[in-house]
Amino acid sequence: MAAKTVATENLTQQYVSFILDKEEYGIDILKVQEIIRFESLTRIPKSPPFIEGVLNLRGKVVPVMDLRTRFGLPKGERDRKTRIIVVNVNGKEMGLIVDEVSEVIQIDSDQVSPLPPMGASISAEYIRGMARIEDRLMILLDVERILSSEELAAL
Amino acid sequence: MEFDPNQYIELFYQDSEEHLEQMNEALLALEQNPGNSEPLQAIFRAAHTMKSSSAMVGFMHISEFTHTMEDVLAKMRDEKAPITGDVITTLFDSFDLLKEMLSNLGDQESEAHKNRVKQQSTELITRLHSVAAIRPPEIAETPTAKVPRIRLDETRRNRIEEYRLAGHRIYEVDVLFEDNIPMAATRAFLICNNMRSLGDILVCEPDVEQDENAVVEKGFSFILATDSSESDVRNGCSVGQVQNVITRDITQAEQFEWPDESEKKSTEQAPESVSPVQVKPPTAEAEKSPSTSFERREDRVRTQTVRVDIAKLDRLLDLAGELVINRGRAMELGQQLAARRGNTGEEGFLLDSLVQQGMIITQLQEAIMESRMVPVGQVFQRFHRVVRDLSHGREKEVDLVLEGEETEIDKKIIDVIGDPLTHMIRNSVDHGIESPAERIASGKPVQGKLTLAASHEGNNITITVRDDGKGLDLKRIKQKAVERGLYTEEAINQLPDREVLQIIFQPGFSTAQVVSDISGRGVGMDVVRRTIDELGGSIDIETEPGKGTAFTIRLPLTLAIIQALLVEAGSEMFALPIANVTETLRITSNEIFTVEGRGEVIRLREGVVPILRLDRVLETPVRRETNSRIYIAVVQHGNQHVGLVVDRMVNEQEIVIKSLGAHEQHSGYIAGASILGDGSVILILDVAALIQETLGI
Numbered sequence: 001m002a003a004k005t006v007a008t009e010n011l012t013q014q015y016v017s018f019i020l021d022k023e024e025y026g027i028d029i030l031k032v033q034e035i036i037r038f039e040s041l042t043r044i045p046k047s048p049p050f051i052e053g054v055l056n057l058r059g060k061v062v063p064v065m066d067l068r069t070r071f072g073l074p075k076g077e078r079d080r081k082t083r084i085i086v087v088n089v090n091g092k093e094m095g096l097i098v099d100e101v102s103e104v105i106q107i108d109s110d111q112v113s114p115l116p117p118m119g120a121s122i123s124a125e126y127i128r129g130m131a132r133i134e135d136r137l138m139i140l141l142d143v144e145r146i147l148s149s150e151e152l153a154a155l
Numbered sequence: 156m157e158f159d160p161n162q163y164i165e166l167f168y169q170d171s172e173e174h175l176e177q178m179n180e181a182l183l184a185l186e187q188n189p190g191n192s193e194p195l196q197a198i199f200r201a202a203h204t205m206k207s208s209s210a211m212v213g214f215m216h217i218s219e220f221t222h223t224m225e226d227v228l229a230k231m232r233d234e235k236a237p238i239t240g241d242v243i244t245t246l247f248d249s250f251d252l253l254k255e256m257l258s259n260l261g262d263q264e265s266e267a268h269k270n271r272v273k274q275q276s277t278e279l280i281t282r283l284h285s286v287a288a289i290r291p292p293e294i295a296e297t298p299t300a301k302v303p304r305i306r307l308d309e310t311r312r313n314r315i316e317e318y319r320l321a322g323h324r325i326y327e328v329d330v331l332f333e334d335n336i337p338m339a340a341t342r343a344f345l346i347c348n349n350m351r352s353l354g355d356i357l358v359c360e361p362d363v364e365q366d367e368n369a370v371v372e373k374g375f376s377f378i379l380a381t382d383s384s385e386s387d388v389r390n391g392c393s394v395g396q397v398q399n400v401i402t403r404d405i406t407q408a409e410q411f412e413w414p415d416e417s418e419k420k421s422t423e424q425a426p427e428s429v430s431p432v433q434v435k436p437p438t439a440e441a442e443k444s445p446s447t448s449f450e451r452r453e454d455r456v457r458t459q460t461v462r463v464d465i466a467k468l469d470r471l472l473d474l475a476g477e478l479v480i481n482r483g484r485a486m487e488l489g490q491q492l493a494a495r496r497g498n499t500g501e502e503g504f505l506l507d508s509l510v511q512q513g514m515i516i517t518q519l520q521e522a523i524m525e526s527r528m529v530p531v532g533q534v535f536q537r538f539h540r541v542v543r544d545l546s547h548g549r550e551k552e553v554d555l556v557l558e559g560e561e562t563e564i565d566k567k568i569i570d571v572i573g574d575p576l577t578h579m580i581r582n583s584v585d586h587g588i589e590s591p592a593e594r595i596a597s598g599k600p601v602q603g604k605l606t607l608a609a610s611h612e613g614n615n616i617t618i619t620v621r622d623d624g625k626g627l628d629l630k631r632i633k634q635k636a637v638e639r640g641l642y643t644e645e646a647i648n649q650l651p652d653r654e655v656l657q658i659i660f661q662p663g664f665s666t667a668q669v670v671s672d673i674s675g676r677g678v679g680m681d682v683v684r685r686t687i688d689e690l691g692g693s694i695d696i697e698t699e700p701g702k703g704t705a706f707t708i709r710l711p712l713t714l715a716i717i718q719a720l721l722v723e724a725g726s727e728m729f730a731l732p733i734a735n736v737t738e739t740l741r742i743t744s745n746e747i748f749t750v751e752g753r754g755e756v757i758r759l760r761e762g763v764v765p766i767l768r769l770d771r772v773l774e775t776p777v778r779r780e781t782n783s784r785i786y787i788a789v790v791q792h793g794n795q796h797v798g799l800v801v802d803r804m805v806n807e808q809e810i811v812i813k814s815l816g817a818h819e820q821h822s823g824y825i826a827g828a829s830i831l832g833d834g835s836v837i838l839i840l841d842v843a844a845l846i847q848e849t850l851g852i
Contacts, residue, residue, distance in 0.1 A: 040835075041836075042727075042828075042835065042836040042837065042838060043727065043775075043776075044815070044823075044825060044838065045772075045773040045774055045775075045823055045824060045825065045838075046773075046774065046823030046824065046825075047823070053836075054815065054828060054836050054838075055836065056830050056834050056835065056836050059473070059474070059477040059830060060813070061813045061814070061815060061828040061830070061836055063815065
């Protein structure tokens with residue numbers, strides 16, 4: 001019993017939290033390569049609607065996804081706070097457009113609970129769980145799933 | 156750390172490919188000149204190395220097979236067995252089987268196939284043994300011939316001369332081991348170690364220092380440059396089980412004329428002192444004994460090169476391309492600054508240093524491009540075998556002449572150009588060059604001539620496949636094209652000759668009277684065309700009835716940087732590879748006609764060219780109102796032309812091709828991306844896909 005508690009207690013992970021349509025989300029900091037300001041992108045004809053375009057990241061061409069469109073949320077305004085989170089999953093880079101990036105936060109595994117039914121406005125497929133942080137709730141996203149879906153494979 | 160064979164498998168493949176290539180060349184050389192023992196030794200070396208390396212990575216069947224080859228070759232070499240046609244055929248068959256074994260390693264082979272290879276291997280092993288059993292009776296080894304004397308080539312001789320002129324003493328030393336001692340190679344290595352404390356070992360044969368697999372049986376020889384005395388040298392050689400040490404002071408030898416150059420002088424050449432164990436000056440026969448005197452020149456050359464993953468070179472070239480683009484931007488800013496603030500002070504120095512930097516970047520880019528270049532001879536060499544097999548099979552006599560083998564081309568292109576060239580060569584032997592009877596009848600030499608030539612032409616490389624055969628029959632091509640339903644009778648009669656010739660590149664076209672097993676299946680020339688198009692090249696045909704045909708392929712030197720035409724459509728900018736653009740036009744809207752069910756077309760000289768409105772097909776968010784002036788870029792893929800309607804021609808410039816990032820697959824009409832001087836990303840259009848869209852193929 002005691003041993004089990006020790007094993008779970010130490011599972012603390014760092015997350016980058018960001019806002020999307022007034023809700024707070026978090027992604028594993030280990031997947032995040034960098035965060036840049038929004039800049040104008042080059043559109044790719046005939047690409048899925050959630051692919052906003054490509055950007056020049058120090059000489060590399062990196063596709064950028066609009067997370068709002070990806071999750072079926074209403075389109076948002078691009079303003080000073082808009083950021084692109086560049087994630088790197090298995091060597092593949094992808095930019096994710098978010099409304100704003102708020103902070104880097106430590107979350108213990110005992111703060112995380114599975115997704116309650118009807119708990120979030122986006123598809124459960126992309127969600128790892130919900131985290132309670134004091135009085136707020138944060139949706140933890142599964143970056144691999146967001147990047148590896150069928151629509152993307154066709155890109 | 157545990158030994159993991161997987162790490163070495165990739166290396167094994169690369170090495171084996173090289174060894175096969177060497178084996179192939181040597182076989183052909185052997186066939187040309189069976190009396191020459193050098194090729195036999197080259198085959199032996201290749202088999203020997205493959206034996207060890209395949210065993211290391213666990214391909215025991217290959218190891219076993221190469222072992223047999225090695226044994227048999229050693230036997231033939233030692234017994235001076237005559238190289239008969241039978242031997243050569245058996246060796247060729249062995250080579251083929253080896254190649255098959257290697258190419259099938261990666262696949263999940265079927266049981267039946269495995270068994271077949273196994274059976275063939277057993278058969279060949281028997282055959283190899285039986286051809287080796289032919290031994291001429293007159294050859295008897297001289298029993299005194301134990302240690303070969305060292306062969307000296309130009310390089311070695313120069314090296315010795317250098318040491319001699321520097322005032323060192325030069326000794327040639329033969330070390331003879333007792334019969335059948337264990338670990339002879341290790342003892343040899345030990346002796347070399349002792350020698351290195353005395354001076355420099357200039358030559359060592361077999362080279363126990365460089366090659367841990369060197370075959371040391373009876374002894375070895377080396378040439379030492381030292382300031383120590385002869386007795387020190389002899390002491391250094393006294394490790395256990397050494398039967399005899401022969402040292403010769405060759406410092407005073409006027410010219411290094413050695414047995415292989417002039418056999419007679421050998422014994423009187425230098426004063427000899429022989430250890431008391433046995434006095435046995437080497438005889439002429441001893442020097443002729445070929446048992447271990449391998450020419451190791453190639454190995455020496457190879458140690459000066461480094462194997463680099465092509466992906467790393469790609470990355471380097473990519474980065475250099477980035478620098479080139481940035482250079483333009485930096486220069487522009489520097490000039491602006493100097494113009495505004497005068498170029499007398501720091502601004503001037505900045506501008507100077509930018510210019511300097513720019514030149515260095517150009518050199519850097521060129522150097523990296525060069526590092527990716529390999530001589531086209533790598534591909535050409537293999538065609539000797541192809542032509543040999545083909546001409547044997549077709550009962551034709553064909554002489555393959557290679558020209559410009561040293562011409563260098565990007566590694567990426569080399570890798571893909573082999574197959575199309577093979578097809579063209581097969582085509583020329585099959586359909587171009589006539590049978591000996593026909594050639595005699597038309598007053599030509601019996602032997603047909605096939606030339607494969609490469610050369611540089613500006614920023615391109617040209618490869619020509621030329622035969623002196625019967626030429627292409629225009630009438631027959633027309634007839635066939637109509638029969639195959641590719642053209643109507645009237646349409647074909649209106650085509651200029653040049654375009655008639657191009658028909659042979661269309662899918663489903665073949666003029667062969669008899670379908671042979673290799674060419675003439677109606678696939679091939681269209682694949683040739685497609686491959687060359689994909690490389691951004693072109694192919695032309697020249698033919699003269701009765702005189703022959705020449706196919707000329709033009710390819711870019713490198714694939715990473717292309718010349719592109721930048722165009723604007725629907726307020727977005729796109730790049731078209733210049734290689735695909737045949738011309739640009741400015742027309743008015745009333746020059747566009749609509750053809751029922753076929754879309755819009757324009758007239759271009761004699762013909763009609765379909766057009767495609769780029770903003771529509773690329774679904775740009777903004778569309779310009781069609782005004783009276785319309786810009787068209789006529790693009791070509793294969794022999795199909797399409798006019799792309801654009802809003803504006805921007806300019807022509809070099810761009811570095813980049814992949815579209817995370818998801819490599821091409822998207823719709825996009826072939827890749829590039830980054831412009833201002834940092835923005837521009838997409839490169841896939842002309843082939845656009846043409847297919849327009850023509851509804």
